[in-house]
Amino acid sequence: MKSTQRSWLAKLVVGVPYAWLIAFFFVPFLIVVKISLSQTAIAQPPYTPVLDLSAGWGGIVGFFAGLSFDNYVFLGSDPLYVLSYGKSVEIAALSTAMLLVIGYPIAYAMTRAPRRLQPVLLLLVILPFWTAFLIRIYAWINILQHDGPLNQLLLALHLVGEPPVWLSTNTAVYIGIVYSYLPFMVLPLYATLEKLDESLLEAAADLGCPRWRAFWLVTLPLSAPGVVAGALLCFIPAVGEFVIPDLLGGSRTAMIGQTIWTEFFANKDWPTASAVAVVLVCLLVTPIVVFQHQTMRSAEQGR
Amino acid sequence: MQDVSADRGFAKRDFAPWRDPTLKSLLRIEGLSKRFGAEAAVDGLSLDIYQGEFFALLGPSGCGKTTLLRMIAGFERPTAGRILLDGVDLAPVPPYRRPVNMMFQNYALFPHLTVEANIAFGLRQEGLPRVQIAARVADMLALVKLENLGRRKPHQLSGGQRQRVALARSLVKHPRVLLLDEPMAALDKKLRSETQFELMELQRRLGLTFIIVTHDQSEAMTLADRIAVMDRGRLIQVAPPAEIYERPNSRWVADFIGDVNLFEGRVGGDRLSVEGTALGRLRVADAIDAAPGATVWVAVRPEKLVITPGAAPNGQRDADNGAGATLVDIAYLGDLSVYRLRTDGGVPLQARSANTGRVGARGIGFNDKVWLSFPPEAAVVLTR
Amino acid sequence: MMRRLSAFNLAALCAGLAFLYLPIVILIVYSFNASRLVAVWGGWSTHWYAELINDTPLLAAAFVSLRVAAIAASAATVLGTLAAVALTRFGRFRGRLSFASMIYAPLVMPEVITGLSMLLLFVAVSIDRGFWTLVVAHTTMAMCFVTVIVQSRLVDFDVSLEEAAMDLGAPPARTFLSVTLPLILPAVAASWMLAFALSLDDLVIASFTTGPGATTLPIRIYSEVRLGVSPEMNAVCSLMVGVVGVAVIAASLLTKLGAARGAPARV
Numbered sequence: 001m002k003s004t005q006r007s008w009l010a011k012l013v014v015g016v017p018y019a020w021l022i023a024f025f026f027v028p029f030l031i032v033v034k035i036s037l038s039q040t041a042i043a044q045p046p047y048t049p050v051l052d053l054s055a056g057w058g059g060i061v062g063f064f065a066g067l068s069f070d071n072y073v074f075l076g077s078d079p080l081y082v083l084s085y086g087k088s089v090e091i092a093a094l095s096t097a098m099l100l101v102i103g104y105p106i107a108y109a110m111t112r113a114p115r116r117l118q119p120v121l122l123l124l125v126i127l128p129f130w131t132a133f134l135i136r137i138y139a140w141i142n143i144l145q146h147d148g149p150l151n152q153l154l155l156a157l158h159l160v161g162e163p164p165v166w167l168s169t170n171t172a173v174y175i176g177i178v179y180s181y182l183p184f185m186v187l188p189l190y191a192t193l194e195k196l197d198e199s200l201l202e203a204a205a206d207l208g209c210p211r212w213r214a215f216w217l218v219t220l221p222l223s224a225p226g227v228v229a230g231a232l233l234c235f236i237p238a239v240g241e242f243v244i245p246d247l248l249g250g251s252r253t254a255m256i257g258q259t260i261w262t263e264f265f266a267n268k269d270w271p272t273a274s275a276v277a278v279v280l281v282c283l284l285v286t287p288i289v290v291f292q293h294q295t296m297r298s299a300e301q302g303r
Numbered sequence: 304m305q306d307v308s309a310d311r312g313f314a315k316r317d318f319a320p321w322r323d324p325t326l327k328s329l330l331r332i333e334g335l336s337k338r339f340g341a342e343a344a345v346d347g348l349s350l351d352i353y354q355g356e357f358f359a360l361l362g363p364s365g366c367g368k369t370t371l372l373r374m375i376a377g378f379e380r381p382t383a384g385r386i387l388l389d390g391v392d393l394a395p396v397p398p399y400r401r402p403v404n405m406m407f408q409n410y411a412l413f414p415h416l417t418v419e420a421n422i423a424f425g426l427r428q429e430g431l432p433r434v435q436i437a438a439r440v441a442d443m444l445a446l447v448k449l450e451n452l453g454r455r456k457p458h459q460l461s462g463g464q465r466q467r468v469a470l471a472r473s474l475v476k477h478p479r480v481l482l483l484d485e486p487m488a489a490l491d492k493k494l495r496s497e498t499q500f501e502l503m504e505l506q507r508r509l510g511l512t513f514i515i516v517t518h519d520q521s522e523a524m525t526l527a528d529r530i531a532v533m534d535r536g537r538l539i540q541v542a543p544p545a546e547i548y549e550r551p552n553s554r555w556v557a558d559f560i561g562d563v564n565l566f567e568g569r570v571g572g573d574r575l576s577v578e579g580t581a582l583g584r585l586r587v588a589d590a591i592d593a594a595p596g597a598t599v600w601v602a603v604r605p606e607k608l609v610i611t612p613g614a615a616p617n618g619q620r621d622a623d624n625g626a627g628a629t630l631v632d633i634a635y636l637g638d639l640s641v642y643r644l645r646t647d648g649g650v651p652l653q654a655r656s657a658n659t660g661r662v663g664a665r666g667i668g669f670n671d672k673v674w675l676s677f678p679p680e681a682a683v684v685l686t687r
Numbered sequence: 688m689m690r691r692l693s694a695f696n697l698a699a700l701c702a703g704l705a706f707l708y709l710p711i712v713i714l715i716v717y718s719f720n721a722s723r724l725v726a727v728w729g730g731w732s733t734h735w736y737a738e739l740i741n742d743t744p745l746l747a748a749a750f751v752s753l754r755v756a757a758i759a760a761s762a763a764t765v766l767g768t769l770a771a772v773a774l775t776r777f778g779r780f781r782g783r784l785s786f787a788s789m790i791y792a793p794l795v796m797p798e799v800i801t802g803l804s805m806l807l808l809f810v811a812v813s814i815d816r817g818f819w820t821l822v823v824a825h826t827t828m829a830m831c832f833v834t835v836i837v838q839s840r841l842v843d844f845d846v847s848l849e850e851a852a853m854d855l856g857a858p859p860a861r862t863f864l865s866v867t868l869p870l871i872l873p874a875v876a877a878s879w880m881l882a883f884a885l886s887l888d889d890l891v892i893a894s895f896t897t898g899p900g901a902t903t904l905p906i907r908i909y910s911e912v913r914l915g916v917s918p919e920m921n922a923v924c925s926l927m928v929g930v931v932g933v934a935v936i937a938a939s940l941l942t943k944l945g946a947a948r949g950a951p952a953r954v
Contacts, residue, residue: 132927134912
């Protein structure tokens, strides 16, 4: 229906979700930016200045006068924050790499399975995702405990002399992220690989290309959109992860999600938390835009 | 161009409303254009279609025939021009309010509804009472001979049955015009010819106006009262099938419909001959509508070429419109044979004739020398 | 090409699925551990499940979570489906680019940011945080997932069916309700379930946007889990796994049944 007749119904169909998103997604961002330019105050709300429209023009001027970049300067000056950003990006990047290495063979194996089995396999991969995220992390706490099953197994196999410490380490965080995000990597990869035209591989074989080489020259490059989608779908949220490093990670350096949480809930420093958030969004803007562009393009092409 | 249709009686049946100047057309298309970016799918097209016609839009892929059909249905908005139905401009009317129905190429049957529900769909939109709807659906099922299949779902039907449901669904609302988008495309050959006759019969019986889009020439020739041949968004010729075939108005049409042998030459002084062709001087029966010396083309259909075994026969008159040739190839198609020949001058020609006798008694074989000729009446002179 | 799993592929699949399921299996096993300590296996017991019934705050939190999830999922499905229709059927309308950006961004935006920003919104307009702010937050988060799922289904959808309906006299709204919606229903239902699961599951956004009296199950679980492993937690989690598992399997069986009955799964 390529109708250019903008009936009131059509306006509603676009307008309602659009308005909702503006109100609850876009405007909140503007507010975060504004708060990041404010200072803490012992008041309700715990920041100043507060825009008081009833104070008229003078109130508005006073409002803008009260804003400053102090918080950003503060962020730059304290190495705690820079380290936190660095660690977050590092962990997210490394996890994404691991997810690719682990997820790609799984997705590929799924496409090579008999057609009847594929929906079942898909269900099996998605099922853990349906169970609560928190639960799955909690399951790992169980396993990684000092006297938990993993250590019991390692001791039983005589692989170690004493039970190693898993919890509160970076390793645990990596395990947690890879475990939780695996479906997010496997699904886009599977979707792209599944659409791959088998006759391309047959043509390659017909032209004398051995299987592994055909994979390298044909399958891999053509699966690039899936790789990009999966990687971004994992990397971007992983940078801002909170639950996993909080429950499984150590306290030496916090990831940026934890930093925001601490600033907000523990220190009750809303302006600083907002500034940290704004800088995080700026950091992630490029990958986010790439992701949006990619998703829009593949959505329009009919997947 | 001479109007030969009046004396030659090209109309298929005794039905030619387009020749009656007092009659108003049912569907009038004025200067219609549809542009997609810089490309024009339909370019300044004007056409009149009359009540009761079976009208065909014929052309190669990409000629704009489907776009034109969709504009009549209301699924594409014209970039320029108007479509008038019963004198009413259809531009502001959305597809769900036009008294026009379409039968889709892929049938577009609603998979979640039964056959009866599919057919009833359009009637339910009109808000008719249930009993009336049921009666009309039953009538329609009987008309398309699907009486006992009402309860089935589309995926439980064969291709031919689905086509009938699609037809029934689009007819049940008694539209002023029924649009058919390549309706036979998915059927196999035998089913196709059976369905074609049923479709024609149905159309005549109900007295409806059908517009069919097809790329299949023989289908257009079989079904249509008039054919509009289109190329790249434009109308090339609009005429009954026999006129299109016997009197094409251009080389393009002559070549597009069936096969043809074309000879380029210049109009002779008496305007009854064409000189300087690959076969020498050719004589034609009707005065040529062009000045002497102008470049024209003589078109001769393969079945009009007469093959005589052996060398040139006696008689000076027969030496015009004739040439010696060698039989290069024969394609045996069962009911007829197609002959490829090369004249002594090296010109490739095509001839065909019905296999009235058995193959063995044909009398000519590969590499035989033969004499080709055609009577002046068989030639058509094309000025473009 | 023969559809046979090479040894490598088979190994990858098995290893992958084992990795995914093993922690959950272990969790479930330990929820039946009579002993409180993970290190000691005290025999099979359902005693921790019994304890759950008495844990009122936990049950209350579960109830809140379920209600929030049901409402938010429904709202998200409606909004997300509208957005999907707009994106696939309305061509290039004004504001499409910004609309699409706002749909896809929340898919990847870290939850701390969306949670924080919505909290600040509610504070700025002086709305008390509680049950309804949480519902709004979850709706916003989930509608984007709904849009992506429904959109991919709509793009695949045979447009000529909608054209046929309109040709037969059904205006656009009626066409959507009688033809499109029944046929994309599996996708819409699946996205409802996804939205439900996302809401039930969410910790971060809930922490920011909920208020007193509307504690959700994940928040409760989180506060307990910070203190360490406990067998009651094992039991709660196993229960949730069981419920979700049964629901998902039932849903996929229903879809297969619907397909077998005649409405083809793919149009």
